[in-house]
Amino acid sequence: MSPRITSSIPGVADHPVVTLGRVGVLLVNLGTPDSTDVPDVRRYLAQFLSDRRVIELNPILWKAILHGIILRTRPPKTAEAYRAIWMTESNESPLRHYTREEAARLAERLDPTGETLVVDWGMRYGTPSVGERMRALQEQGCDRILIVPLYPQYSASTTGTVVDEVARELLKLRWQPAIRTQPAFHDDPAYIEAVAQGIEHHLSTLDWEPEVILASFHGLPKRYLLAGDPYHCHCAKTARLLRERLGLSESAFRLTFQSRFGREEWLQPYTDETITALAEKEGVKRLAVVMPGFVADCVETLEEIAMQGRETFEEAGGTHFSAIPCVNDSDAAIDMLEALVTRELGGWWAKAQK
Secondary structure, X not given: OOOEXXXXXXXXXXXXXXXXXXXXXXXXXXXXXXXXXXXXXXXXXXXXXXXXXXXXOOHHHHHHHHHHHHHHHHHHXXXXXXXXXXXXXXXXXXXXXXXXXXXXXXXXXXXXXXXXXXXXXXXXXXXXXXXXXXXHHHHOOEEEEEEEEOOOOOOOOOHHHHHHHHHHHHHOOOOOOXXXXXXXXXXXXXXXXXXXXXXXXXXXXXXXXXXXXXXXXXXXXXXXXXXXXXXXXXXXXXXXXXXXXXXXXXXXXXEEEEOOOOOOOEOOOEHHHHHHHHHHOOOOOEEEEEOOOOOOOXXXXXXXXXXXXXXXXXXXXXXXXXXOOOOOOOHHHHHHHHHHXXXXXOOOOOOXXX
């Protein structure tokens, strides 16, 4: 299937050149500040924390709290966390680096010429934006676009808000492309295998064996679960499938939730409290943590777990700690993305050219 070019329409003067016939794939991740400077971090946090899907509180009250307290006090601390994990050589966050590399490697795997299919990437918050990259794909002749939120487990505050943003962009367009959205892949065999392979590979590089592996997922307020969000159930199923794939017991492979914010109850058990309890109460000395809810390493995995988690564990009496990298741009990750994308593109595009 080659792109079709329409340069003019009879009877219509100065009609613009229109390119049609390509299929677009847009990988979407959460987002990142453009730098570790406090103003850039504040701008990013303001966009992220202003999303009504992320913070489901009275909007008038939350706006006062956000602009009156949080955006005045939190950006310097968050900027410091980003500095601890920033990739100085390329001057970017790991999340941006790995998301871009995933898109580039997937494009090379599917259609390196870009003749029939174009793979791009964007961020829900920060740059490059979802709208910017959707327009870029359309300008390249993509009249059908598959949106791939890089969140294995569905939540309204993650996948849901990506779909919201896509819809807002479509409202601006006179000529809308056809849209498909990659569904949650928390139990997809390709995803489970990619994460399991990553765990096995990392453990093979250690000169010690963990007594316990924690599967730490980003947390949500408990009331989101009670309101019908399936995220907790998706995380639990992911943890169970990984445990079965690795052949581990429930005591050796445990589900926890990290990154809670504010005073209300979040999904439990909490990762930080579990890390402390394992060392202090159960006498665990060797601990590994995997974060299957993140496709690419980011501040939550590298600073919160790999750095803060290690410090917490060692202060509680642990001796050996390791944070297992996300799938990132590994071969297993690209295998996973290829399996997901080619299935969702059925009827639109087929990898029959190779």
